[in-house]
Amino acid sequence: MKKLLSKDLAISLAILLFVSLIGTGLAQAQNQSKPVSARININTAAIAELQSLPRIGPKVAQRIIDYRTQNGPFKKVEDLMKVRGIGEKIFNQLKDQITVVDPK
Numbered sequence: 001m002k003k004l005l006s007k008d009l010a011i012s013l014a015i016l017l018f019v020s021l022i023g024t025g026l027a028q029a030q031n032q033s034k035p036v037s038a039r040i041n042i043n044t045a046a047i048a049e050l051q052s053l054p055r056i057g058p059k060v061a062q063r064i065i066d067y068r069t070q071n072g073p074f075k076k077v078e079d080l081m082k083v084r085g086i087g088e089k090i091f092n093q094l095k096d097q098i099t100v101v102d103p104k
Helices: 001-035 047-051 058-071 077-082 088-094
Strands: none
Touching: 047 058, 058 077, 077 088
16 A cells, blocks of 8 residues: 555656646746847937836936937947946946937
8 A cells, every 4th residue: 555655656746847847848938939129229219218228217218318319319329328327337237228220
């Protein structure tokens, strides 16, 4: 009787392990198939789009818009650091999510 019980337990554990491995594999496959979201063009983005970026609140978003209105379009993404409130640390968090395309 004990052999039968331990055999059933071993089979149950093997099935549980197998199912969890399949679940992990499916989750990883789903994460890899998600499309990479488009980068935000800081030369044309509205205030709401800018606020969707990490560490960018309404005041800094407005400063970005004010900067490009007064100085023209950003020529390179690094120019974003010319906006008050965006230093190197914040820029490094944003650089992979932004782009500059001249809106002409």
